[in-house]
Amino acid sequence: MDGSAIKDALSLMDERGSGEGAGYVAYGIYPDFPDCYALHVFFDNIVEPKSKVDDLLSKWGVIVHQEEIPTYEQPRLKRQHIPWRYFFKPNKDLMVGSLTPEEDIIIKTVMGINSGINGALVFSSGKNMGVFKAAGWPEDVANFYRIDSYKGYIWLAHNRYPTNTPGWWGGAHPFNLLDWSVVHNGEITSYGTNRQYVESNGYKCTMSTDTEVVAYLFDLLGRKHELPENFIVKALAPHFWDEIDSMQPRERELNRAIRLTYGPAMMNGPFGIVVARSDGIVGFTDRIKLRPLVVGDDGDRLYISSEEAAIRTVDPDIENIYMPKAGEPVIGRVVI
Amino acid sequence: MSLGSVPLKYRIDIDRDQCMRCMRCVENCSYGVFRNEEGKLILNSRKCTACHRCISMCPRDAISLKERPVDYRSHSLWTGEAREDIINQSRTGKILLAGMGNAKEYPVIFDRLVLDACQVTNPSIDPLREPMELRTHIGKKPPRLEFKKNEDGDVDLITELAPNLELETPIMIGHMSYGAISLNAQRSIAKAVSKVGTFMGTGEGGLHESIYPYQDNMIVQVASGRFGVDINYLDRGAAIEIKIGQGAKPGIGGHLPGEKVCSDVSCTRMIPLGSDAISPAPHHDIYSIEDLAQLVRGLKEATQWKKPVFVKVAAVHNVAAIAAGIARSSADAVVIDGFRGGTGAAPKVFRDNVGIPIEAAIASVDRKLNEQGIRNEISIIASGGIRNSADIAKSIALGADAVYIGTAALIAMGCRVCGSCYRGLCPWGIATQREDLVKRLDIDSGSRQVANLIHAWTYELSELMGAAGINSIESLRGNRERLRGYMLDEGSLDVLQIKPIGA
Structure with a gap:
């Protein structure tokens, strides 16, 4: 589907935001470059920072194609950066001693650019997918990028009410690393603990916001530790000990092991989160559901939203709408 | 030459009007501060350690204690304690013994740390109404968990804790x-x-x-x-x-x-x-x-x-x-x-x-x-x-x-x-x-x-x-x-x- 319906759904919830940040991500939008990592970069100018990024990428692989991301001026949206995209193939022979050399090169270059090159920020780095975001109202950001011209099979969208870093394009959601994209409503009170955990596992937090740790946690637990999605959610929003104590032995042992091993990955504070990967999405809330989450399921399509109204905007005839329990994952898989 | 005695560390005083001569202080003090001489309560403050046993057992709150009742000439470097330690060591030639923890006036870092609370952007949680988990596990934890798919399609935990x-x-x-x-x-x-x-x-x-x-x-x-x-x-x-x-x-x-x-x-x-x-x-x-x-x-x-x-x-x-x-x-x-x-x-x-x-x-x-x-x-x-x-x-x-x-x-x-x-x-x-x-x-x-x-x-x-x-x-x-x-x-x-x- 193209991005028009998702734009309408998100714009319907304008009063949840403040016009200072909105964004979209779509999977399946670059069928011409399916094997390349699509790096979306905000450049402050295309002279100095860009030549540094070009150099760094050329060192670690081949830039198959690059161009400015087409944008269209909007009266209410002030352009702060030049959005650029690279289609990049890393040279995996250059990453010694890694089981996933391509991904590790991407992580290394993304973190290197974001923490080391002034005036450049990589905000999207997966294959055949891309994030589009800016500081502005949902409809303006959508029109700025003309997201209705992209066709994807998974869409996430987010409308921001910033308190910490208003007006910063990089602070808008979705956050992305490799295949993982995250939209997040909430504030993570365990951020200090989670940040230390991901940083001690080689990630660098550079976005001055708590949401990026969610992407890194999913990458660490999902890609590196190979946990299935429902176990990742069990680690991030675990069952209470009271519940675990009353489980059957096998189940109890499993949940206890997850809590002990992944204690520092547990996320506290109010949140509703949807994470996407090329093969599906997972949505969940904090353990006491301090933020809303509504699910719509029409058999072929899964919708997850903060508000039912947004789902009904996309699909007015939908019948199966429900609210999942606190901490319970809602998983949608892509069926080909 | 004699060094004489060092000043009293603590002075115990009895409010004689309040005291009922029950002699509980005599029984309770194991350091020998109090003596009962034919119904008269005699004190030796020099033996006091400020353990407060007598004070806490006195039914009339008749006992008071004062630390360092005798002044030295004030000096910020040569404190009373510094002088007394020297006097004691020159008398005995020995290592000074002490109990309890470090008693020096270093700043206490705990007292210079302040904790956080939530407002508006994230709600505080009421422990009376919501679960609050303090359960703590002390011991080795694995760096990661490993699983294996079994024949029924379920995943089994292989990592042993x-x-x-x-x-x-x-x-x-x-x-x-x-x-x-x-x-x-x-x-x-x-x-x-x-x-x-x-x-x-x-x-x-x-x-x-x-x-x-x-x-x-x-x-x-x-x-x-x-x-x-x-x-x-x-x-x-x-x-x-x-x-x-x-x-x-x-x-x-x-x-x-x-x-x-x-x-x-x-x-x-x-x-x-x-x-x-x-x-x-x-x-x-x-x-x-x-x-x-x-x-x-x-x-x-x-x-x-x-x-x-x-x-x-x-x-x-x-x-x-x-x-x-x-x-x-x-x-x-x-x-x-x-x-x-x-x-x-x-x-x-x-x-x-x-x-x-x-x-x-x-x-x-x-x-x-x-x-x-x-x-x-x-x-x-x-x-x-x-x-x-x-x-x-x-x-x-x-x-x-x-x-x-x-x-x-x-x-x-x-x-x-x-x-x-x-x-x-x-x-x-x-x-x-x-x-x-x-x-x-x-x-x-x-x-x-x-x-x-x-x-x-x-x-x-x-x-x-x-x-x-x-x-x-x-x-x-x-x-x-x-x-x-x-x-x-x-x-x-x-x-x-x-x-x-x-x-």
């Missing part, structure tokens, strides 16, 4: 041996921890038979003297702790005077009656980190790998590197004891000058283990000068998994921190083996008071966590974002890895 201690609160009671403290004191604490669902240390004093009923809540200690250690002792404990150092006296051993080694203590410690129990400064089978790793493994083998093994070290400058070495062994937890940590007896020069504060030690150990990517694989237990639930919350936010309290538990049983434990005359029946004094400590009320204290602090911790929008203790651990430093210098902020207030 090492045995962990499960605590219902992150508060444990540290090692105070039978010998240093009385059996009644140890039994009171043992009863309290088993009631609350936490653990206590035996110290290097063996395990007395009357503690056996509480053995599932005991951490047995193997220290450099190896007193009381045999396979029965190791098997009975819930966990084993190797004591390398102590915050009150890093770098030196221990000394229990022969007078305190009564027949019961001698049996429990497995040493001759009346002999001095001297623990050497180092373990004479540990001269390197690999020797320590071998001892950890040896103890694990002896107990069939069923028990967590902790290693306790004093907080000194390179504590972080030592902890990283310990983390690489099979040890399950590293106990860090800060320089405020208590003791029955320590050379004063050590107590007051050697080691670093626990706050800095926790932060630097946590940071080092994080840098090496092994923080979650080992537990950190912090001890030494923890006075209230806020100190515990701050310790955990700096990176500790749990804390040991010592002095606080003694205060809950009557101790007034007079610091004369090494004299063996504790009138509260805590740091003494004199039968008539020990009897003063009732086990039921002692254990109730200690349990009350742990309960009270646990409640306060859940309130603090709830206010910070956190409903599980793991999310407080190492969460320095929730701390700010008040009037701390930049260097300290950097070591603690916290921001200043307002930032």
Whole structure:
């Protein structure tokens, strides 16, 4: 589907935001470059920072194609950066001693650019997918990028009410690393603990916001530790000990092991989160559901939203709408 | 030439109008301050230690106490204490002994840390209405879990977890041996921890038979003297702790005077009656980190790998590197004891000058283990000068998994921190083996008071966590974002890895 319906759904919830940040991500939008990592970069100018990024990428692989991301001026949206995209193939022979050399090169270059090159920020780095975001109202950001011209099979969208870093394009959601994209409503009170955990596992937090740790946690637990999605959610929003104590032995042992091993990955504070990967999405809330989450399921399509109204905007005839329990994952898989 | 006497440390006064001559003070004072001479109450203030036993037992509040009633010529460098220490040492030619923790006026870092609370952007959580989890697991954790798909399509957990201690609160009671403290004191604490669902240390004093009923809540200690250690002792404990150092006296051993080694203590410690129990400064089978790793493994083998093994070290400058070495062994937890940590007896020069504060030690150990990517694989237990639930919350936010309290538990049983434990005359029946004094400590009320204290602090911790929008203790651990430093210098902020207030 193209991005028009998702734009309408998100714009319907304008009063949840403040016009200072909105964004979209779509999977399946670059069928011409399916094997390349699509790096979306905000450049402050295309002279100095860009030549540094070009150099760094050329060192670690081949830039198959690059161009400015087409944008269209909007009266209410002030352009702060030049959005650029690279289609990049890393040279995996250059990453010694890694089981996933391509991904590790991407992580290394993304973190290197974001923490080391002034005036450049990589905000999207997966294959055949891309994030589009800016500081502005949902409809303006959508029109700025003309997201209705992209066709994807998974869409996430987010409308921001910033308190910490208003007006910063990089602070808008979705956050992305490799295949993982995250939209997040909430504030993570365990951020200090989670940040230390991901940083001690080689990630660098550079976005001055708590949401990026969610992407890194999913990458660490999902890609590196190979946990299935429902176990990742069990680690991030675990069952209470009271519940675990009353489980059957096998189940109890499993949940206890997850809590002990992944204690520092547990996320506290109010949140509703949807994470996407090329093969599906997972949505969940904090353990006491301090933020809303509504699910719509029409058999072929899964919708997850903060508000039912947004789902009904996309699909007015939908019948199966429900609210999942606190901490319970809602998983949608892509069926080909 | 005669040095004469030094001025009185404390002066006791009796309000003679109030006094009813019941002579309770005479009976209660084990230091001999009060004398009953034919119905007349005679005082010798020089013997007073400010233990407050007489004051707390006086039915008429007739006794008052004044510290340093005699002035010296004031001088900011040559304090009264500095002058008296010199006078005493020139008289005796000996090392000065002292009890309790570091008494010097260093700034207390805990008091310069402030905690966080939530408002608006995230709601605070009410512990009365929502679950609040303080359950803490002390022990080795795997770096990651591995699963395998079975024939039914389910996933099986392949990773095996090492045995962990499960605590219902992150508060444990540290090692105070039978010998240093009385059996009644140890039994009171043992009863309290088993009631609350936490653990206590035996110290290097063996395990007395009357503690056996509480053995599932005991951490047995193997220290450099190896007193009381045999396979029965190791098997009975819930966990084993190797004591390398102590915050009150890093770098030196221990000394229990022969007078305190009564027949019961001698049996429990497995040493001759009346002999001095001297623990050497180092373990004479540990001269390197690999020797320590071998001892950890040896103890694990002896107990069939069923028990967590902790290693306790004093907080000194390179504590972080030592902890990283310990983390690489099979040890399950590293106990860090800060320089405020208590003791029955320590050379004063050590107590007051050697080691670093626990706050800095926790932060630097946590940071080092994080840098090496092994923080979650080992537990950190912090001890030494923890006075209230806020100190515990701050310790955990700096990176500790749990804390040991010592002095606080003694205060809950009557101790007034007079610091004369090494004299063996504790009138509260805590740091003494004199039968008539020990009897003063009732086990039921002692254990109730200690349990009350742990309960009270646990409640306060859940309130603090709830206010910070956190409903599980793991999310407080190492969460320095929730701390700010008040009037701390930049260097300290950097070591603690916290921001200043307002930032």
